Amino acid sequence: MDVRTLKGICEVALPLVEEADYSKPMPKALLSALIAKTIYLIDDEGLNSDDIMFTSSELISLVKTGTFSDSQVAKFKADHYAEVVKLLVQINRLMDDKELTDSKYRIELSDTGEKGGAKNKKHHFLKLTSIKEEQVVAKSVQSTTIEYQAVQLPKVSWYVKPFTSIELSAWRLNLFLSIPIILMVTIYLLFIQSIFTPTAIEILILFSFLAICFLIWRLVFPFYEANTMRIAIAPQWMMKWSQVTAQIESVPLSKLRKTGRPYRKLEFVIYEGKCPICQNRVEVEKGKRQFKGRLIGICNESPREHIFSFDHTLKSGISIR
Numbered sequence: 001m002d003v004r005t006l007k008g009i010c011e012v013a014l015p016l017v018e019e020a021d022y023s024k025p026m027p028k029a030l031l032s033a034l035i036a037k038t039i040y041l042i043d044d045e046g047l048n049s050d051d052i053m054f055t056s057s058e059l060i061s062l063v064k065t066g067t068f069s070d071s072q073v074a075k076f077k078a079d080h081y082a083e084v085v086k087l088l089v090q091i092n093r094l095m096d097d098k099e100l101t102d103s104k105y106r107i108e109l110s111d112t113g114e115k116g117g118a119k120n121k122k123h124h125f126l127k128l129t130s131i132k133e134e135q136v137v138a139k140s141v142q143s144t145t146i147e148y149q150a151v152q153l154p155k156v157s158w159y160v161k162p163f164t165s166i167e168l169s170a171w172r173l174n175l176f177l178s179i180p181i182i183l184m185v186t187i188y189l190l191f192i193q194s195i196f197t198p199t200a201i202e203i204l205i206l207f208s209f210l211a212i213c214f215l216i217w218r219l220v221f222p223f224y225e226a227n228t229m230r231i232a233i234a235p236q237w238m239m240k241w242s243q244v245t246a247q248i249e250s251v252p253l254s255k256l257r258k259t260g261r262p263y264r265k266l267e268f269v270i271y272e273g274k275c276p277i278c279q280n281r282v283e284v285e286k287g288k289r290q291f292k293g294r295l296i297g298i299c300n301e302s303p304r305e306h307i308f309s310f311d312h313t314l315k316s317g318i319s320i321r
Helices: 003-019 025-043 056-061 070-098 170-196 200-229
Strands: 105-111 124-130 145-152 165-168 231-233 247-256 262-274 281-286 295-299 307-309 316-318
Touching: 003 025, 003 070, 003 105, 003 124, 003 145, 025 070, 025 124, 056 070, 070 105, 145 281, 165 170, 170 200, 200 231, 200 247, 200 262, 231 281, 231 295
Parallel strands: none
Antiparallel strands: 105 124, 145 262, 145 316, 165 262, 231 247, 247 262, 262 281, 281 295, 295 307, 307 316
8 A cells, every 4th residue: 555645634624524525523523534644644753554554453543542341442443334334435525526636546444454462453544445446356366567666754863854855946956966066076186285285185085086976976876866867776875784685765845836837755664565376575776787777676585586666657567577
């Protein structure tokens, strides 16, 4: 499930909850709290879409304080859960009528369907249902087509946070474009000076500056690659040790330049898919050897054979081996 799409639809749906013609206050309060909590877990906690779930006890805690017995939790769910599902139908209808989103998804309240003891609790979550999927027969398991989703806007360390979302407009765009120019001009001037007055100190300064520039360029190059190629593998310094891979994506904004082209934003994100062959996780990595220069999807369980192309605009790919 694409967390950015989920977040965007939740942000559109949240103010519509109060606007909906629904007489019962508790389902409205519960749905508002559930949507707001989902947005918070995506934005501030950086949770993976598969981890944004709530037990029945956590649902009641969204709107009430204190401790509750199992019977109280069960009664609360019996009284209000179905009402929230009905309310969401109205919210989806309102979004369609007002044309507030061009998304091909509806937002629904669902659960894991698990039953059992304390270690096997049923969990509830907001999910996206593709409108076109309602009209399409299930695909074959052996399909060679894969679908990708931006599953996470990762939670990062404090020193990485300023780089997770960079809007390239106004002075930020000018600064972004001027950095490599300033470095190249400085290198050129130092080089010219070392030719006409070739002292040992000046040559040392030149090579030291070259080494520093090379290090800086290695650290920031993925941002410039993402700006020109629209997506790139994020540098390792942005990722936590537990992360295998992540991407920097250039996302168009609604603001337009004088040329008519949109300003863009560089966003730190993680794309993943499910292998259509073995149903395991597919992660997007930098291609090597015959796939050099491309981003490709590699299956966790069969990284040599289950390899797929990656198109971040269509969020899909096909088997390339």
